[in-house]
Amino acid sequence: MARKSATGRIGIADVAVKAGVSHATVSRVMNGNFTVDPDIAARVRAAAVELKYQPNPVGRSLALGKTDTIGIVVPDLANPTFQAILRGLSRAAAEDGYRVLIADSFEVSSEEAILAGEARRRCDGLVLCAPRMSDAELEEIAPSLHPLVLINRTTAAAGIPSLVVDYGQGVQDLAEHLVGLGHTRLAFLAGPAGSASHGLRLEGLEAFKTRHPQVDVTMLDGGSDFDTGHGAVDPVLASGATGILAFNDLVAMGLMSGLHERGVDVPGDISVTGFDDIPFARYTTPTLTTAAVPIAELGGQAWRELRALIRKEDHDAPGSRYQPRLEIRASSGPAKAPRTAAHG
Amino acid sequence: MARKSATGRIGIADVAVKAGVSHATVSRVMNGNFTVDPDIAARVRAAAVELKYQPNPVGRSLALGKTDTIGIVVPDLANPTFQAILRGLSRAAAEDGYRVLIADSFEVSSEEAILAGEARRRCDGLVLCAPRMSDAELEEIAPSLHPLVLINRTTAAAGIPSLVVDYGQGVQDLAEHLVGLGHTRLAFLAGPAGSASHGLRLEGLEAFKTRHPQVDVTMLDGGSDFDTGHGAVDPVLASGATGILAFNDLVAMGLMSGLHERGVDVPGDISVTGFDDIPFARYTTPTLTTAAVPIAELGGQAWRELRALIRKEDHDAPGSRYQPRLEIRASSGPAKAPRTAAHG
DNA sequence: CGGCAGTGAGAAAACGCTTTCTCGCCTGCC
DNA sequence: GGCAGGCGAGAAAGCGTTTTCTCACTGCCG
Structure with missing residues (x-):
């Protein structure tokens, strides 16, 4: 009945x-x-x-014109960084009674705009996480996505808060740390070309190079995962560098694993640094020197910015800039006498 | 205009x-x-x-009576296992034009039923991932959540597919492996008490013990993360066990890290095994012997089951049982002469 | 040339809720 | 005792779609 x-x-x-x-x-x-x-x-x-x-929430949403849901678009859900942001965002939003809809673009930048649009229409706001799309495209679609918060990306479009990590500063800190240990030949394991955070690292490295013209910095192709690091052993050894700046912790871990297999001692022969300070970084062998990014906090802050936008608080879309903190552990040590390029 | x-x-x-x-x-x-x-x-x-x-998708949803969205409830978004399931689910669902709404219960089991209900009402179906709630409660709410797919949990309620990993078999395989290496004193680092997968491991261990009455198996309190393992070094050493079955890979990594700090050699002094085969497991030092769970596949399968339910294909809610595969790496080795309990 | 089938588009109802509008009733004051 | 004012609840109008129902028009056939 x-x-x-x-x-x-x-x-x-x-x-x-x-x-x-x-x-x-x-x-x-x-x-x-x-x-x-x-x-x-x-x-x-x-x-x-x-x-x-x-x-029925759907009927309610239609009548009220709000869904109590926000969306997040990430380039790759497998990436611990984005997982941590998602987690922080989800937790913070949940405390205010909001749910999170996820959209994974699987690194295909052409999908991002569509995904973002679709997600936005179902939600009250959107977090666009390190979008791989071009500046032009981002600027074009940004207004239609409002309320929108950007992470690790900025845009000229108005009223859009940006939360960016200062990767440029972080990589400089790491490089300075290595130089301070006596290393004069460094190598940088690059990340995905489309990634803005990669661009920031490059800028940081340029600044570093002009400040330390005597230091040799080799650029090596790369990626953002374990296998990238693991597969980079040969180029790294060939470079003759004694201090390696890996794109991130995952790459660093893969590299250390590969070096270990070759019998290369870290940090005795080669120092390795990562980036991000993912939870695993303090449990590697040796523990990983890295630049810590307060990543979960970033998710929480993203929600607060978005909430301000949704509530139409006049907030001036301030955004924030996060400084990575140097986390010196056991994977970096004093440089030993310069090696010759050939090895093994 | x-x-x-x-x-x-x-x-x-x-x-x-x-x-x-x-x-x-x-x-x-x-x-x-x-x-x-x-x-x-x-x-x-x-x-x-x-x-x-x-x-407007909301208007559309109301008229059509469907949202093209599914929900997933997880106990802890920080857990790599659930992240992997989420990823597999999201990817598979996306291929069919569905989005995923996430709900993190933060391990508070009392929240699960509410979260599940709310999520379900906004979605066309729900994946309940390793719910911590009681069997009685699960059985009570399950019908109202239909279409529903369970992961690592079963229920007597009808028409509900269950995807379960045979943790009991996996832990037995690991224990057999250690015994085969000559270990006679084992220890099990337990997981969260509420977790069903923990219960399955215990059952497996019981079966193992009746088959090997001569083997000593010490039960140690635990948890599911790094710190649990790291903090378990003392009890582990005190137990005198030479073969340690960690609840999962994270715990195993934490333990190995702690043992390393104490100068205990793995696997020379103590063999350590994990569970899950998370991506990091093959990059630890030493690389981790574990039981591999095809976890991403699980997410994909969950979607297919759910899709069948949503489409009302008569499908008999089959569910599946996944057998972990023993992944023997470097963290397990031959037992050496029995040690005395005291150490360091 | 008229009626009928068929086609294609507009009117309107439905989806499930919120909210404004309206009206009836009760109270209180003169 | 009659009327103004206020309060509380029902009627109805949205919210933005889809879809059924209906009707007008075309063209064909008798």
Whole structure:
């Protein structure tokens, strides 16, 4: 008797009938509107409980013009950095009663704009995480995505907060650290070409090079995962560098693993640094020197910025800039006498 | 002139006006209904493009009774296992045009039922991942969550596919492996008490113990993360065990790291095994012997089961059972002469 | 040339909810 | 005792779609 109508699910109408009131009144009660007689309210509530009535969020969303959901677009859900951001975002949003819809672009930048648009239409706001699309495209679609928060990317479009990690500064800190240990031949294991954070690292390295013209910095092709690092052993050894700046911790770990297999001692023969300070970094052997990025905090901050936008607080879209903190562990040590390029 | 109405966004009505037709016709065109005159269809399409019209998914969902979204509830988004499942699920669902809404219960089992209900109402189906709630509660809410797929949990409720990993078998395989290496004193680092997968491991260990009454198996308290393993060094050494079955790879890595700091050689002094074969497992020092769970595949399979349910294909809710595969690496080796309990 | 089948598009209802509008009734004051 | 004012609840109008229902018009055949 309880379930009726097309969908089979019980709706506001069922409660209204059971309580002997109009569905408008049921709605008022369910939303805590106090202009309703306490007796009737109690009757409605009883009916709702008895029928296990739960308002249909879709109908609610349509009427209210909001979904209590936000979207996040990431280039690769397998990347610990994005996982951490997602986690921080999800946690912070949940505390305010918002849910998170995820969209993984799988590193195909051409999909990003479509994914972002679709996600945005279903949500009250969007976090665009390190988008790989071009500046031009980003600038073009950004306004239509508002409320929007960018992570590790900036745009000229107005009213869009950007949360960026200062990868340039971080990589300089790491390089300075290595130089301070006496290393004069460094190598940088590059990241994905499209990534803005990679660009920032390159800029940082350029700044470093002009400041230390005597230091030799070899650029090596790369990627962002374990296998990249593991596969980079030969080029690294061939470079003759004694201090290696890996694109991130994953690459560093892969590299250390590969070096270990070859019997190369870290940090005795070669020092290796990572980037990000993922949780694993303090448990590698040797523990990994890296630049710590307060990544979970970033997710939380992204939510706060987005929330301000959604609530239309005039907030001036400030955004923030995060300084990585040098985390010196055991994978970096004093340079030994310069090696010759050939090895093994 | 284009944007109008309350929301400010352009809707089907704007396109209808611009094309000089009714909004019903616009809807027909947008949905590829061919009963509309090609000329008019073209005019509508042109208007839609010009206005950059994109149908509002909320209105669409209400009319269609579906959201093209599925939900997943996980106990802890920080856990690599759940991240991998999420990733596999997201990827598979995306290929069929579905999005994923995530709900993280942060290991508070009392929240799970509410989160699951809320998520389900916004979605066309739900994946409940290793729920920590009691069997009774699960059985009670399961019917109301349909279409529902369970991961690493089963229920007596009907029509609910379950995808379970045979942790019991896996832990037995690992234990057998250690015994085969000559170890006679083992220790098991337990996981979260509420976790069903932990229960399965215990059952497996019981079976193992009845088969090998001469082998000593010490049970140690635990958890599921790095720090658990790292903090378990003392109890492990005190146990006198030479073969350690860690709850999962994270715990194993934490333990190895702690043992390393104490100067205990792995596998020379103590063999350590993990569980899951997370990507990091092959890059630890030493590389980690573990039981590989095809976890990403699990996410994909979860989607296929859920899709069958959503499409009402009669599918008999088969579910699947996944056998972990023993992955023997360098963290396990021959037992050396029995040690005394005291150490360091 | 008239009626009928068929086609194609507009009107309107439905989806499930919120909210404004309106009206009836009760109270209180003159 | 009659009327103004206020309060509480029902009626109805959205929210943005889809889809059924209906009707007008075309063209064919008798």
